[in-house]
Amino acid sequence: xxxxxxxxxxxxxxxxxxxxxxxxxxxxxxxxxxxxxxxxxxxxxxxxxxxxxxxxxxxxxxxxxxxxxxxxxxxxxxxxxxxxxxxxxxxxxxxxxxxxxxxxxxxxxxxxxxxxxxx
Numbered sequence: 001x002x003x004x005x006x007x008x009x010x011x012x013x014x015x016x017x018x019x020x021x022x023x024x025x026x027x028x029x030x031x032x033x034x035x036x037x038x039x040x041x042x043x044x045x046x047x048x049x050x051x052x053x054x055x056x057x058x059x060x061x062x063x064x065x066x067x068x069x070x071x072x073x074x075x076x077x078x079x080x081x082x083x084x085x086x087x088x089x090x091x092x093x094x095x096x097x098x099x100x101x102x103x104x105x106x107x108x109x110x111x112x113x114x115x116x117x118x119x
Contacts, residue, residue, distance in 0.1 A: 037066075052085050080104070
């Protein structure tokens with residue numbers, strides 16, 4: 001049985017935006033998340049990948065670890081991962097684990113665009 005698509009992709013000149021379409025990133029969703037995100041990151045011809053988490057209501061510790069692993073892999077390749085659209089609960093989870101000190105988080109895409117093209 002094929003894996004459920006949980007990531008949708010939008011391509012922009014400055015970046016690739018990957019939107020997580022599920023409400024929970026728990027142990028059942030880690031494998032499809034990593035498989036699909038690694039496919040996106042590997043195929044992306046851009047230095048910047050933006051992960052839109054606006055649909056996410058819950059992230060388990062395994063989900064935080066998966067995002068951290070993705071970020072570390074991208075850094076090794078000289079690329080960047082940014083997060084957008086975090087609910088207050090998800091944002092708190094990133095803050096409590098101090099991942100917010102290693103991954104750039106923006107409230108929305110407009111904020112990302114302003115940060116990479118301030119002119």
